[in-house]
Amino acid sequence: MANQTTGLARIIKATGYSLKGLKSAWKSEAAFRQEAIMVVIAIIVAFFLDVQWIERLLLISSVVLIVIVELLNSAIEAVVDRIGTELHELSGKAKDIGSAAVFVSIWLAIFIWAVVIGNHYFVSQL
Secondary structure, three states: OOOOOOHHHHHHHHHHHHHHHHHHHHHHHHHHHHHHHHHHHHHHHHHHHHOOOHHHHHHHHHHHHHHHHHHHHHHHHHHHHHOOOOOOOHHHHHHHHOOOHHHHHHHHHHHHHHHHHHHHHHHHHH
């Protein structure tokens, strides 16, 4: 059945569903809580660094991406668990690939932070 809500009402409902999803992730996903706290700390640190606005944007975006990917990974895991709790090769594969996406996003953030900080504080000193 198609959703008949349109316009501003649809946006308001969608926002409510999104906030419900964030609340659910916070309550039930330890990895999400850990990464969300890390993101808040990293954003605060990014504003104290003496970098250009584009570098700050890269720093913040890279850590926010981790939370986005974690939310998607949690959604994949929830769907897989909903389908069935028995071990299945494809279920394990889906969960492993979702986890790998989080892993790659974390390493991307580490790389971006290392390049920005290294370039600004070490390379520019040479």
